[in-house]
Amino acid sequence: MLQTPLRTLSRHLPSTDVEGVARQLAAVMREISTSPDQQPQEAHALARASVLNLVVYTQDLDAAQRGAETIGALAGLHPSRSLVVVAEPAAPQPDLEATVTVRCQLHPSGGELLCQEEALLTARGAVAQHLGSVAVPLLIPDLPVYLWWVGPPPPQEEELLWVCHRLIVDSALFPDPLAQLGELHRLTAVLASRQRAIAFSDFTWARLTPWRELIAQFFDGPETLPYLATLRQVRIECAVDPGGTALTAQPLLLASWLAARLGWRPRGIEALADAREHLLTFDCGERQAEVRVAPRMRIGETGASGEVRAVELVAGEGDREGRFTVARTPDGEHATTRARLAGAWEVTRTVPMERASLVDLLRGELAILRHDRVFEQSLAVTARLLP
Amino acid sequence: MTQARTTPSVEEQAINPLREGLRLERTAPPCAMVIFGGGGDLAKRKLMPALYQLALNRLLPAEFTVLGFARSPLSDEEFRRTMRAAVGEFSRTQPLREPVWDSFSQGLFYLSGNLDDPQAYQRIAARLDELDRTRGTCGNRLFYLATPPSAFPVIVQRLGEAGLTQGPQPQSWVRIVIEKPFGRDLKTAIELNHTVRSVFQERQVYRIDHYLGKETVQNLLAFRFSNGLWEPVWNRQYIDHVQITVAESVGIENRASYYEEAGALRDMVQSHMFQLLALVAMEPPVSFEADTVRDEKVKVLRAIRPIPEDRFHDFTVRGQYGAGWIGGREAPAYRDEPGVARDSPRETYAALKLFIDNWRWADTPFYLRHGKRLPKRVTEVAIQFKRAPHLLFAESGGEQLEPNLLLVRIQPDEGISLRFAAKVPGPTMHLRSVHMDFLYGSAFLVDAPDAYERLLLDCMLGDATLFTRNDEAEQAWAYVTRLLEGWERATPDFPNYEAGAWGPEEADRFLERDGRRWRVP
Numbered sequence: 001m002l003q004t005p006l007r008t009l010s011r012h013l014p015s016t017d018v019e020g021v022a023r024q025l026a027a028v029m030r031e032i033s034t035s036p037d038q039q040p041q042e043a044h045a046l047a048r049a050s051v052l053n054l055v056v057y058t059q060d061l062d063a064a065q066r067g068a069e070t071i072g073a074l075a076g077l078h079p080s081r082s083l084v085v086v087a088e089p090a091a092p093q094p095d096l097e098a099t100v101t102v103r104c105q106l107h108p109s110g111g112e113l114l115c116q117e118e119a120l121l122t123a124r125g126a127v128a129q130h131l132g133s134v135a136v137p138l139l140i141p142d143l144p145v146y147l148w149w150v151g152p153p154p155p156q157e158e159e160l161l162w163v164c165h166r167l168i169v170d171s172a173l174f175p176d177p178l179a180q181l182g183e184l185h186r187l188t189a190v191l192a193s194r195q196r197a198i199a200f201s202d203f204t205w206a207r208l209t210p211w212r213e214l215i216a217q218f219f220d221g222p223e224t225l226p227y228l229a230t231l232r233q234v235r236i237e238c239a240v241d242p243g244g245t246a247l248t249a250q251p252l253l254l255a256s257w258l259a260a261r262l263g264w265r266p267r268g269i270e271a272l273a274d275a276r277e278h279l280l281t282f283d284c285g286e287r288q289a290e291v292r293v294a295p296r297m298r299i300g301e302t303g304a305s306g307e308v309r310a311v312e313l314v315a316g317e318g319d320r321e322g323r324f325t326v327a328r329t330p331d332g333e334h335a336t337t338r339a340r341l342a343g344a345w346e347v348t349r350t351v352p353m354e355r356a357s358l359v360d361l362l363r364g365e366l367a368i369l370r371h372d373r374v375f376e377q378s379l380a381v382t383a384r385l386l387p
Numbered sequence: 388m389t390q391a392r393t394t395p396s397v398e399e400q401a402i403n404p405l406r407e408g409l410r411l412e413r414t415a416p417p418c419a420m421v422i423f424g425g426g427g428d429l430a431k432r433k434l435m436p437a438l439y440q441l442a443l444n445r446l447l448p449a450e451f452t453v454l455g456f457a458r459s460p461l462s463d464e465e466f467r468r469t470m471r472a473a474v475g476e477f478s479r480t481q482p483l484r485e486p487v488w489d490s491f492s493q494g495l496f497y498l499s500g501n502l503d504d505p506q507a508y509q510r511i512a513a514r515l516d517e518l519d520r521t522r523g524t525c526g527n528r529l530f531y532l533a534t535p536p537s538a539f540p541v542i543v544q545r546l547g548e549a550g551l552t553q554g555p556q557p558q559s560w561v562r563i564v565i566e567k568p569f570g571r572d573l574k575t576a577i578e579l580n581h582t583v584r585s586v587f588q589e590r591q592v593y594r595i596d597h598y599l600g601k602e603t604v605q606n607l608l609a610f611r612f613s614n615g616l617w618e619p620v621w622n623r624q625y626i627d628h629v630q631i632t633v634a635e636s637v638g639i640e641n642r643a644s645y646y647e648e649a650g651a652l653r654d655m656v657q658s659h660m661f662q663l664l665a666l667v668a669m670e671p672p673v674s675f676e677a678d679t680v681r682d683e684k685v686k687v688l689r690a691i692r693p694i695p696e697d698r699f700h701d702f703t704v705r706g707q708y709g710a711g712w713i714g715g716r717e718a719p720a721y722r723d724e725p726g727v728a729r730d731s732p733r734e735t736y737a738a739l740k741l742f743i744d745n746w747r748w749a750d751t752p753f754y755l756r757h758g759k760r761l762p763k764r765v766t767e768v769a770i771q772f773k774r775a776p777h778l779l780f781a782e783s784g785g786e787q788l789e790p791n792l793l794l795v796r797i798q799p800d801e802g803i804s805l806r807f808a809a810k811v812p813g814p815t816m817h818l819r820s821v822h823m824d825f826l827y828g829s830a831f832l833v834d835a836p837d838a839y840e841r842l843l844l845d846c847m848l849g850d851a852t853l854f855t856r857n858d859e860a861e862q863a864w865a866y867v868t869r870l871l872e873g874w875e876r877a878t879p880d881f882p883n884y885e886a887g888a889w890g891p892e893e894a895d896r897f898l899e900r901d902g903r904r905w906r907v908p
Contacts, residue, residue: 209409210445216405217448221417221525222558225403261404334486337449345523349449349490351442374408 007032013098018137021098021119028102052366053139054082057160058150061086068120072103073359081117081140085131091124132159144369153184161198168365170203171249172306178386181252185383188376199371203361204249210353211308211326212257218324218339227315227322234258234291237310239298246295247278248306255280255291256381264289266384280385303332303355319343328353415847417450418527419518421511423542424534425455431473434533437839439474442491446844450523454514455497466497479837503541508549526559529846536568540582547586564593564846567658569860573868580857593846594855598659600838603801607666610803623751630754630769630906631663634761636713643726651737655757657867661688664753667768668743677851681859688862692742699873706736706891708760709882718760718886732879735759738894760886765908766797789820
């Protein structure tokens with residue numbers, strides 16, 4: 001499905017301004033559409049089939065390259081105009097450097113060229129502080145603007161927040177996930193109070209989607225649904241490198257999601273033993289529930305550190321006990337689930353659960369524009385975990 | 388995409404709070420599916436691959452269980468092996484994923500017996516109760532009739548006698564899926580409906596027409612009713628006529644005994660094409676729910692003008708293919724296909740001119756055509772708009788300009804295309820027709836689910852929107868039966884088109900008489 005570009009044209013502008021970038025983009029588009037192998041008599045026109053604008057923000061050139069590659073891989077799926085901004089706010093002189101690239105590929109059915117426009121912008125000095133003024137003239141009007149923010153959450157005063165409709169972060173990159181997920185929650189609140197209806201999303205949250213689906217699926221039937229009301233213990237195992245902590249963004253968000261959906265109120269968070277395990281406690285009406293986040297050494301296994309490996313939910317007691325587990329298989333491509341109702345039945349199964357690549361994750365996020373209220377509510381719970 | 392949610396059926400009462408906001412909102416509840424004809428072609432080619440795919444996509448619950456029922460004596464293990472071979476061959480995702488299949492197949496069971504043996508149904512009931520206890524299927528049952536249609540009435544009756552039409556618990560549900568053909572004329576359709584309704588309630592009955600499970604067919608609804616642009620021009624004032632084409636390049640492919648009985652009209656027009664027609668012509672439903680949508684569809688079918696007794700010739704063309712060439716390969720004549728009578732009068736091509744007598748469509752013809760062994764496989768709906776009322780540019784190519792056309796392609800290359808006139812750049816006013824294409828596959832590059840996957844899931848979820856209701860089936864049969872009877876009164880001069888041609892010449896003249904011509908897809 002992903003095709004290599006049929007034609008790519010690039011221009012470098014060492015020191016330029018926004019008008020220069022816009023002119024160059026138009027010129028490259030014209031040039032690519034009139035190259036010799038484009039048949040002039042074809043009734044199908046060159047299509048700038050853009051469905052969105054994408055702005056990538058990073059302070060790291062390597063991350064910018066990775067971002068550009070990811071966008072390139074999506075050219076045929078989400079044709080877009082994208083601006084990849086490398087900010088160097090500490091540079092002494094204000095300056096804008098740009099490389100514009102247009103990649104076109106033939107539509108699978110033939111006849112039509114689908115083109116992807118990209119500007120790699122290095123913003124130095126004061127320019128990096130006023131990125132809104134750089135981005136606005138370069139965006140295609142009437143199309144949604146997605147801001148993919150690489151790094152810790154953006155500051156509340158960031159200008160790009162004023163032009164975007166959806167903010168995408170990856171909380172796995174937050175150095176202090178507990179504090180910075182809280183910051184992200186406060187950002188949602190501040191923007192909402194300013195009437196900026198930005199939808200928030202997080203690649204790490206998206207990585208949890210299959211886990212949430214499999215956990216939710218346990219309780220779809222009338223026989224298992226009542227167990228949710230007596231859910232008392234959750235154990236989340238997380239892959240860690242030797243010396244690392246298991247309390248990463250993934251288990252925090254997963255626990256917060258369960259709490260938010262089940263109406264649990266956070267009581268606190270406690271480090272156990274050697275501070276490698278953590279206990280999250282919640283009030284749920286008359287009773288309490290706890291989520292234990294435990295490390296699992298990542299030796300000779302695939303996948304990233306900080307990733308959830310297994311979840312076990314325990315509800316009820318004695319002959320009313322139900323145990324529900326989801327675990328990633330060592331091959332990294334499947335998950336096994338087991339539901340065991342004491343005195344009744346036990347069912348296990350294996351389903352596919354591949355790790356999503358960055359391309360898959362971005363594709364998923366670009367396909368939706370509406371608010372993910374469940375994510376925002378889960379963030380609110382995470383924020384309340386910190387005393 | 389039709390993402391509109393339908394209201395949950397009465398059977399789904401309690402809500403799982405963890406479901407909210409999940410992208411996969413539509414996963415099936417625990418249930419047991421009994422496949423009658425469990426070892427047959429449909430089960431092997433369509434049902435089991437679709438179920439396996441749903442399992443791959445994590446859309447089935449772990450408790451999901453299949454009970455195959457057929458005559459040959461097989462053990463559970465032998466049934467699993469047969470199904471594994473079938474899925475290995477027919478699944479749309481290859482290769483088969485062993486760990487997933489192994490765990491999915493643990494939910495496959497088998498019972499052998501005769502379809503008319505009352506004892507067999509007692510054994511089915513006992514086995515289902517046991518599966519409720521051991522696999523948590525919660526008393527929910529889905530009976531799937533994948534047998535030859537002649538067995539439908541007896542299965543339905545036996546299910547009723549065995550008390551299997553109600554679940555064992557108050558909140559459990561029981562549904563029955565009936566494959567087409569639903570009857571072979573109006574009389575048999577009414578009889579079958581009567582039998583089914585004497586045992587099941589209509590809300591338990593799911594008559595499957597896999598055409599409605601296709602993404603683009605559903606997209607027709609989305610396209611019409613979620614865009615404000617089309618509705619104002621979607622009527623006799625602006626539309627000159629509509630052409631619906633279902634062309635197949637294949638012949639009858641070893642289905643001679645079925646096709647000799649059925650023919651093009653029964654096989655395709657009565658079911659699939661009338662469904663397409665109804666979706667194109669229907670009024671906006673008040674909501675996207677099973678009965679509101681089907682109410683509007685049945686109104687269209689009811690409004691089709693009957694053909695006057697002596698004028699079948701003016702409103703229909705039938706054809707049968709002779710030998711010819713398709714795609715560089717020689718194809719035999721229909722009458723030379725194995726199993727076909729040498730003087731068979733069975734039509735392999737049908738073209739109809741229909742009028743829908745209501746305010747929206749009065750006097751706007753709908754041309755339908757379907758044929759086997761046509762030059763290529765294509766299904767499309769072409770909405771031909773009226774010409775611009777006054778041509779400013781007659782001397783600049785304007786007289787050759789085609790009027791606006793909106794084309795909904797259903798297969799292959801699903802998409803929508805709009806044809807309009809534009810000026811050729813330059814100092815003179817030269818005009819050309821250009822196409823604005825929306826290709827489904829380029830905007831949403833996800834694998835579209837197979838129609839059976841969508842429909843099986845809908846059925847488990849209790850959503851009957853994409854299934855045919857009894858009155859729809861009967862209305863369609865009423866029209867088609869009359870036509871069949873009219874045709875039977877005269878002996879056709881067959882064969883009258885070569886394999887690889889766009890049908891009989893008479894079909895072209897048929898439109899030329901109206902000053903129109905068929906599109907070449």
